[in-house]
Amino acid sequence: MFTSVNISNGNIQPTPGPAIFLYALNFIGFLSAAIITIIRKYMKSRGIEKLQIRFIFYGVGFTFLLIGITNFLFVVLLKQSSFVIFGPLFSLILVGLTSYAIVKHKLLNIGLVVARSVAFLILITIILVVYTFVMFGISGLFFGIKLQINQLIVYAILTLFISSTFNPLKNYIEKITDRIFFKNDYSSNELLSKLTKILATNLKLEDLTRKTLNELLIQCIFRAAHSSYFITVV
Numbered sequence: 001m002f003t004s005v006n007i008s009n010g011n012i013q014p015t016p017g018p019a020i021f022l023y024a025l026n027f028i029g030f031l032s033a034a035i036i037t038i039i040r041k042y043m044k045s046r047g048i049e050k051l052q053i054r055f056i057f058y059g060v061g062f063t064f065l066l067i068g069i070t071n072f073l074f075v076v077l078l079k080q081s082s083f084v085i086f087g088p089l090f091s092l093i094l095v096g097l098t099s100y101a102i103v104k105h106k107l108l109n110i111g112l113v114v115a116r117s118v119a120f121l122i123l124i125t126i127i128l129v130v131y132t133f134v135m136f137g138i139s140g141l142f143f144g145i146k147l148q149i150n151q152l153i154v155y156a157i158l159t160l161f162i163s164s165t166f167n168p169l170k171n172y173i174e175k176i177t178d179r180i181f182f183k184n185d186y187s188s189n190e191l192l193s194k195l196t197k198i199l200a201t202n203l204k205l206e207d208l209t210r211k212t213l214n215e216l217l218i219q220c221i222f223r224a225a226h227s228s229y230f231i232t233v234v
Contacts, residue, residue, distance in 0.1 A: 016076050024072060031064050047201045052107040059097035066090040106200070124163055131159045191219050 003017040038060065042053045067090050070083035101107040135155050194215055202208040 011082055013079055013081055014075065020076060024076075027068070027072070031060075031068075034060060045201065048105055049201045051105050052101050052200075055097045055101040055105070055107075059094035063090050063094040066093075124160065127163050128156055128159050132156055191215070 001017055001019045001023055002014040004015045006013045006015065035057070038053060038057050042050060042057060045053055067087050070090075071087045074080045074083055098107070132152055132155060136152070195212060198208065198211045198215065202211060
């Protein structure tokens with residue numbers, strides 16, 4: 001990307017190499033693809049989702065426009081690299097607008113993510129502590145074995161592995177049993193996703209309640225139909 005670096009009057013002036021154009025193609029190509037994707041999503045969105053995407057678009061546009069000017073155009077065309085050091089600071093524009101969209105317009109539903117993360121961390125901690133003390137007590141009380149520190153560490157690691165793989169394994173087994181017992185068409189996760197979509201894209205209370213009730217009614221009908229079919233088969 002650069003063949004040499006010249007220092008003149010305390011200013012660092014890198015000499016661009018032939019690979020700088022490959023970098024430019026990579027930068028412009030992926031940035032253009034990202035902007036096109038955001039615009040397409042923006043055109044299809046409605047309500048509060050449109051506001052969320054608008055702030056993301058502003059953040060991406062301003063951030064990469066300034067980075068492209070200072071880190072590419074100034075360096076390649078004007079041979080001026082004094083503004084390169086400000087490149088990382090421009091990313092604060094994207095971070096700031098994204099944070100505003102999260103706080104003000106509930107982008108990414110961050111509250112639900114935080115709540116689930118905290119709940120998962122507490123659960124893992126409880127399992128780890130309880131399992132370690134239980135193993136320590138059983139070994140000392142019934143078998144007269146005094147566990148060493150390295151053994152406790154191994155048990156703790158195994159506990160974390162088992163607790164982290166339990167839920168994915170449970171979901172996988174449930175999918176298999178659902179296929180066997182003709183229940184695979186009903187998915188609680190899919191229902192929650194649809195309801196979240198309705199809440200995020202409707203501002204009027206009338207539209208919100210109507211679409212929510214319609215979705216719940218459809219799911220109830222499907223659920224009742226599958227239950228009746230299952231009872232008939234049995």
